[in-house]
Amino acid sequence: MNENKKELILEVINLKTFFPIKKGILDFKKNYVKAVDNVSLEIKAGETFGIVGESGSGKSTLGKSIMRLVKPTSGTIKVRGKDITSLSKNEMFPIRKDVQIIFQDPYSSLNPRLTVGKIVSEGMYLHKVCNEIEIKERLKEIFEKVGLSEFHINNYPHEFSGGQRQRIGLARALALNPSLIIADEPVSALDVSVQAQVINLFMDLQEEFQLSYMFIAHDLSVIAQICSKIGVMYLGNIVEITDRKTLFKNPQHPYTKALLSSIPMPNPQSRKKQHLLIKGDIPSPTNPPIGCKFHTRCPHATKLCSEQMPVLKEIDKEHQVACHLV
């Protein structure tokens, strides 16, 4: 199929999510944490879009804003062409069936008082996807799909390991037959050997059900493994967005380069003499630098960078970078 003809599942246009900070009751001057600042992206059917960034870059808030779990300040979110940005709770209800989310922490995202069978089937009851007998059948089927046995259905979350819990999270999301799953750091709490199992499961299920994923992670190697298109976030902005090949072969933004170079390679012979170290920490999002937000840590920063914020510009087909120097 031609790439361009694939259906657009998700379209995010100039999304902003700001959180107000109040200093005191008499202080009327409101300040904002710009958690997501002017983010635009598209996810096509069957595509895996990766969002990568360090803590505080706003990647989780972006995921939650798309799910309308936090209220976006402005911008547009379209699911299959339908604008969902300002739908009411009731109007959102059918959309939630189509867009599901999986959270990072498999220990706190499952209700400890429900059996995992209940957790997984709750959505099916709510959305009345089928009758009770069919739900039970489907439950078994889904459990099998995610690599759990049907004997587990009546167990409670505490009886499972981290990897199994993440499978339950995936089962819960899959139960409603969604077209898009937003996965917020789904493997970062898992051990290496289990992480590989869960990543493989994600890839297998995608092939079987033609799912689209938005995969949020801080680990570029995980993102590289699974995503076809990748957006790099820094302090609420997407600074570079491109396909996987270009990102690794020809990264343009200094931050992307630094991220790539910071990853320790499991090959002692190519032990790098010197990593491309960037100085300092990510600045506080309450008080981001003026101009390019990265200029305080950027090795190539010029005067222009500290004055004017660069916009995302297309430098190649499907390759956008927000940097003055590119």
Next chain:
Amino acid sequence: MNEVALEIKNLSVEFHLRGKKVKAVSNLSWKLKKGHTLGIVGESGCGKSVSSLAILKLIPDPPGKISSGSILHEGKDILKMSDKNIRNLRGKKISMVFQEPMTSLNPLMTIGKQISEIIDRHFNLSKEQTYEKAKNILDLVQIPDSDRWLNGYPHEMSGGMRQRVMIAMALVCEPTVLIADEPTTALDVTTQAQILALLNNLQKKLGTAVVMITHDLGVISETADHVIVMYAGKKVEEANVIDLFKKPKHPYTQGLMRAIPNLEEISKNVSKPKRLEEIKGIVPSLHDLPAGCSFANRCSFAMEKCKKVTPNFEEKSSGHWASCFKDFD
């Protein structure tokens, strides 16, 4: 230079939980040469942290118990020392950096106070000298504006800075051995690279021997000279870092290496995401370890014998040890 800074011999640590005996570490031995870095790698529950806590006798007893073995430092067995002597050792000769920089600093004390506490404990210095020493060590770990931070509190700092403070506290007495237990796991990659570079520089400057405990093979390959792979409380492979990554000789190590997404390979072959090679199943519970080789039920090479007899830890090639019946060339 090939003197031994720290040696562990046949260390076993047990925990008595609800009447059950759990062997967290069994029969672990290793040697750390002066100025070298020993990497200990393994997944959660493999005993890597417990064995390092045992070095400084930090295992809570009960429920924990060091049931056998010896830990030799400068010719003396730490496990036979009196509590008072161990207290003189901790922080002075052997010190530790923990994983969680958020919780291992005291939130009610200024950074300066926390550092000078250690200096006061081990040296007899005047107030000014203590302050000077604390300031110097903060400069050494590259905390900008060290004068100001001596009066600052941990909550004002970022994760990376807190970990720098932890390293400063560990190195202020210039110990011979530094145990770093997942020092960068809670940090972002760019910060991780900074901290690893810092540790590396300080190690060169001070000649400290480092025990680097981590689950991340990438971190191991960047820092360690010699590596131990642990699984279910036992050492399953040991070699120098080049040999280990070139030709891992235990199926578990091989599996681990294939299970991590390899960026070098991905950037070469970019057409379609490939499946990762996974290790089937999960780490067995330490409550009831299977008979024979603990890895047998997840191993693709497992034979009948593996499920009955525990393989010996033997030298497969020069300086490269593994506990497996099969020989991998």
